[in-house]
Ligand code: SF4
């Protein structure tokens with residue numbers, strides 16, 4: 712009987728108290744420093760050496776032509792749905808063009824919607 716008393720008390724407390732869960736996506740939680748989330752590529756730093764492509768254990772990188780640069784050079788395209796976020800590509804990149812950000816919002820209706828951030832700065 713004592714157990715039921717405890718259960719009811721807890722149920723009432725939870726009914727009127729602050730919930731443990733958050734109202735995602737309307738409320739957000741910041742990922743901790745060092746979290747390995749969405750990949751960011753700085754195309755200006757990329758030399759097209761393909762080292763990231765070679766070390767990727769999940770075959771999540773394809774080298775594709777970058778039409779924005781003349782003459783066109785190759786740059787990595789990340790298939791984030793296949794990525795295991797090991798960060799080897801970032802570790803081996805000789806120019807520091809790849810970073811893993813703390814952005815964990817990796818969702819979409821199609822796995823191709825989940826893509827890396829490509830910037831040129
Ligand atoms: S390792 Fe770095 S420089 Fe080489 S292709 Fe990949 S991103 Fe570009």
Ligand code: SF4
Nearest residue numbers: 767794795797798800
């Ligand atoms: S984090 Fe790892 S699995 Fe993902 S693209 Fe880079 S090397 Fe490949």
